[in-house]
Amino acid sequence: MSYPLLFEPILKEKIWGGDTLYKKYGMDLPSPNIGESWNIACHENGMSVVANGSLKGKTLEEVIHLRGRALLGTSLGDEHIEKFPLLIKILDATDILSVQVHPDDTYAKIHENGELGKTEMWYVIDAKPDASLVYGVKEGTTREEFKAAIEGGYLEKYLKRLEVESGDVVFMPAGMVHAIGAGILICEIQQNSDTTYRVYDWNRVGDDGKPRDLHIDKALDVIDFEGRYNREKLDGLTIDNGKNRRTYYIASRYFAIEKLEIIESVNEYADGSKFFCLSAVEGSGTIVYDGGTVPFRGGQSILIPADMGHYTIEGDCTIIKAYIPEVEKDIVGPLLDRGYSRDDLSVIVGL
Numbered sequence: 001m002s003y004p005l006l007f008e009p010i011l012k013e014k015i016w017g018g019d020t021l022y023k024k025y026g027m028d029l030p031s032p033n034i035g036e037s038w039n040i041a042c043h044e045n046g047m048s049v050v051a052n053g054s055l056k057g058k059t060l061e062e063v064i065h066l067r068g069r070a071l072l073g074t075s076l077g078d079e080h081i082e083k084f085p086l087l088i089k090i091l092d093a094t095d096i097l098s099v100q101v102h103p104d105d106t107y108a109k110i111h112e113n114g115e116l117g118k119t120e121m122w123y124v125i126d127a128k129p130d131a132s133l134v135y136g137v138k139e140g141t142t143r144e145e146f147k148a149a150i151e152g153g154y155l156e157k158y159l160k161r162l163e164v165e166s167g168d169v170v171f172m173p174a175g176m177v178h179a180i181g182a183g184i185l186i187c188e189i190q191q192n193s194d195t196t197y198r199v200y201d202w203n204r205v206g207d208d209g210k211p212r213d214l215h216i217d218k219a220l221d222v223i224d225f226e227g228r229y230n231r232e233k234l235d236g237l238t239i240d241n242g243k244n245r246r247t248y249y250i251a252s253r254y255f256a257i258e259k260l261e262i263i264e265s266v267n268e269y270a271d272g273s274k275f276f277c278l279s280a281v282e283g284s285g286t287i288v289y290d291g292g293t294v295p296f297r298g299g300q301s302i303l304i305p306a307d308m309g310h311y312t313i314e315g316d317c318t319i320i321k322a323y324i325p326e327v328e329k330d331i332v333g334p335l336l337d338r339g340y341s342r343d344d345l346s347v348i349v350g351l
Contacts (some may be wrong), residue, residue: 002070002293002305004287005049005055005063010038015206018094020185024126025299036091039301040277042084042208045194052294058304060084073274073306083116085324086255088301089188089278090125093180095118098212099134099155099200103192103222104174111218112195117174119254120190123320124168125281128183133170135162137177139227143220150216155200162232169234169257175224187281189322191254197198197222237347239336241266248331252350256325265314268304273329276304277322278313312338327351 009027011264014035021027021034038046041060048060051171055063064084069288072081079085102118103111122133135148141158149155161176164170164184172178177199197215236249236259243263250257260278262285270276278287279301287294287302289311295300296320302310313319325331327350335345345351 001054001291002308002313003053003289003291004308005053005271005303005305006051006294006296006300007040007060008051008305009299010041010046010048011040012036012046015204015212016095016097016182018092020126021090021091021299024185027296027299031076033094034092034098035094036089037299038087038089039279040086040088040303042190043087043192043194057152063233067305070272071275071305073272073324075273076312076324077156080324083193085099086277086322087190087192087194088188088279088322090279091180091186091188093182093184093186096182096202097180098198098202099159099177099179099234100196100198101177101219101223102114102172102174102196102269103218107222108193108195115124116191116193117190118193118195119174120172120188121250121255121257122170122172122180123187123189123259123281124164124166124170125187126183126185127165127168130163130182131165132161132163134177134179134181135170135232136160136227137223137225137303141225143223143225146223146225147220147338150200150214153203164233169236169259171229171231171234171250173224173229175222176229177223187279189255189257189277189279189320199223216245231349234349235347237340237344239338248335248348250349251327251331253323254324255322256327256331256350258321260313260319260321262313262315262317262319265312267310269310270304270306270308272307274323278302278304279320279322281320282320283315283317285313285317288314
């Protein structure tokens with residue numbers, strides 16, 4: 001019997017982390033400097049373990065081997081069956097992160113031993129007043145200027161800043177220089193990759209008193225100096241349904257992202273073609289399905305198996321829903337049927 005899967009969080013200590021995951025969600029933290037909770041992960045650097053039901057104690061990798069396409073879906077390519085495609089995190093940036101960039105699939109396959117590239121998105125759960133991100137390089141910046149600024153310790157002058165607040169959504173394609181600023185709590189949906197090239201670390205040192213390693217040559221290879229992606233915060237396309245709201249933000253080949261703002265119950269359906277990851281960023285609720293109920297709380301992510309059929313989300317909560325889309329079937333067709341034009345859909349990244 002398929003059922004909604006909850007997982008034990010994988011908590012990672014970071015120099016820039018803090019205790020916000022305890023303050024916000026009541027997570028039991030092993031140290032006061034936790035920067036990441038890997039909520040759904042199937043990677044050599046972090047493997048989720050099921051926390052509920054008959055599969056409790058099994059790793060996500062083991063569940064995939066047991067259930068295959070019944071869990072993951074008939075529409076996914078073989079590459080997604082061989083390697084789970086998504087990594088779901090919550091990040092606590094109590095201090096600013098290093099300036100980073102990620103490679104695309106092609107570069108990572110060659111230079112990172114077959115690893116996936118890393119395109120990701122951020123949903124800002126909370127942000128202190130005047131909080132900001134590093135988001136791209138300033139127009140006209142050359143590779144040579146950028147490298148000299150890294151080596152000289154004055155990279156700030158070439159970095160673009162983006163002020164953010166709770167509820168903002170930012171898409172981060174591979175090649176985009178970025179850094180999460182201090183005082184920001186983020187839900188991150190990304191390709192299943194742990195490859196990050198650290199570009200600049202604000203001239204600070206690690207716990208050992210030494211500067212942390214930089215990856216300058218690889219970073220310079222992959223940085224988008226041309227500014228090919230020029231959107232900043234995403235507005236998305238919002239549909240009201242009674243007191244509930246659904247906003248479509250992204251429909252890329254890497255993932256689709258929706259936000260569900262639930263006051264009344266919402267009926268959903270897993271038709272066998274794909275799995276869904278539901279991350280509760282606010283509130284709490286219960287998933288009701290044919291075999292019973294699974295309660296959830298803020299800070300948790302739930303994996304809905306592809307073959308689970310009809311289910312209902314009850315509660316007062318905000319959920320970030322992620323999946324690998326069949327774009328025409330899952331997003332374009334249903335929205336056109338509701339009377340939206342293709343021009344209306346252009347606010348959704350990937351369309």
